[in-house]
Amino acid sequence: MVPFSKSRRISAFHLSEIISKVVSTGHVGNSRSIKLQSAKCREIHKGSQKVTIEHIYAYFFFVQYGNKVHHDSRKQNDSVTNMEGTIMKIAVVAANGKEGQLVVKEALSRGDEVTAVVRGENRSAAPNAIVKDLFDLTTADLADFDVIVDAVGTWTSETLHVIPDAAKHLADILSGTDIRLIVVGGAGSLFVNKEHTLALKDTPDFLDDYKPVSAAHSKALEGLRNRSDAKWTYISPAADFQADGKRTGSYGLAGEELTTNAKGESFISYADYAIAVVDEAESGKHVGERISVYAK
CATH class of the missing domain: 1.10.8 (Helicase, Ruva Protein; domain 3)
Structure with a gap:
C-alpha cells in the first residue's frame, strides 16, 4: 500500500x-x-x-x-458494512412517517449524523431538522449531506402522484453531484419470472386495493432507470411489507426478482427494511440499481 x-x-x-x-x-x-x-x-x-x-x-x-462501532445485528446480515469508518451525514425526507422514523433511529444507533426533512414539527428522533416542503428543497439545502433517503409514502388517490414526483424532484436537485439518493420503493414492480416480462403487480392474484400505490412506485422506479445524472438506489421490500413487524436484525438481499425465504414466504418488517436502507447508505454498493430485501 x-x-x-x-x-x-x-x-x-x-x-x-x-x-x-x-x-x-x-x-x-x-x-x-x-x-x-x-x-x-x-x-x-x-x-x-x-x-x-x-x-x-x-x-x-x-x-x-x-472508527465506527457497527450494530451487532449486522453480523447476522447478508448486507455489506461501511468499512470506511466514516460517519455518514444522512437526510431523511418524510422522516415523520413510519418508515422514515425507523430509518432515522437505525442510522442514529450507528453513530451517523441524521437530519429530518419534514413539513412541520419534527416527530422523529433526529436531532436536526429541515422544516420545508420537499418540493421546495434546493440543491443548496442538501449540499452538506452524503446520502438523501426518500421515505415518502402515501395511499390516497389524490396524493399518489407525490411518490414519483418526489423521487424525480430529489433526483433533479441532486443531479451532477456525488450525493446519493436512496428511494424507499414498492414490491409490485418486482419480476416474478426469469425473463423479467411479468411483474408482481400484473399477476392475477395481486390485490386491486394495492394497484394504485404500486403503479405510483413503479413510475418512480422507471423515472430513475431513465437517468444517469443522479446516483440513485431503489430498494423494494418483500411482497408483505409489515409496518408493525418484529425487528429481527437480519434480512436477505436480492435484486430485480421477487425472492422468498426457505418457507416460500415473502415478507419483511419496516424495522428490518430500515436496516437495509442504512446499510446501503453506508456502503453505496448499488448505485444505479434496484435491489430488494426480504425476511430470511
Whole structure:
C-alpha cells in the first residue's frame, strides 16, 4: 500500500501528508475525511519526532476498521458494512412517517449524523431538522449531506402522484453531484419470472386495493432507470411489507426478482427494511440499481 521499506522512518507531518494523498486516491475513507484523518494523525503522534512504517499500517487499519462501532445485528446480515469508518451525514425526507422514523433511529444507533426533512414539527428522533416542503428543497439545502433517503409514502388517490414526483424532484436537485439518493420503493414492480416480462403487480392474484400505490412506485422506479445524472438506489421490500413487524436484525438481499425465504414466504418488517436502507447508505454498493430485501 505504501512504497517504503519497514526500516524507513518519517516525520509525523509527512505521515499526515501521505495519509491525505492515499485517502484522496480512494484507498481509505473519502475526500470529506481527509482533514479529519490528517489532524487525527498529528494528534496521535504529537510529541513524537519519528514514526515507522508500522505506524502507517496501524493507522490505516484504525481508520478503515476502528472508527465506527457497527450494530451487532449486522453480523447476522447478508448486507455489506461501511468499512470506511466514516460517519455518514444522512437526510431523511418524510422522516415523520413510519418508515422514515425507523430509518432515522437505525442510522442514529450507528453513530451517523441524521437530519429530518419534514413539513412541520419534527416527530422523529433526529436531532436536526429541515422544516420545508420537499418540493421546495434546493440543491443548496442538501449540499452538506452524503446520502438523501426518500421515505415518502402515501395511499390516497389524490396524493399518489407525490411518490414519483418526489423521487424525480430529489433526483433533479441532486443531479451532477456525488450525493446519493436512496428511494424507499414498492414490491409490485418486482419480476416474478426469469425473463423479467411479468411483474408482481400484473399477476392475477395481486390485490386491486394495492394497484394504485404500486403503479405510483413503479413510475418512480422507471423515472430513475431513465437517468444517469443522479446516483440513485431503489430498494423494494418483500411482497408483505409489515409496518408493525418484529425487528429481527437480519434480512436477505436480492435484486430485480421477487425472492422468498426457505418457507416460500415473502415478507419483511419496516424495522428490518430500515436496516437495509442504512446499510446501503453506508456502503453505496448499488448505485444505479434496484435491489430488494426480504425476511430470511
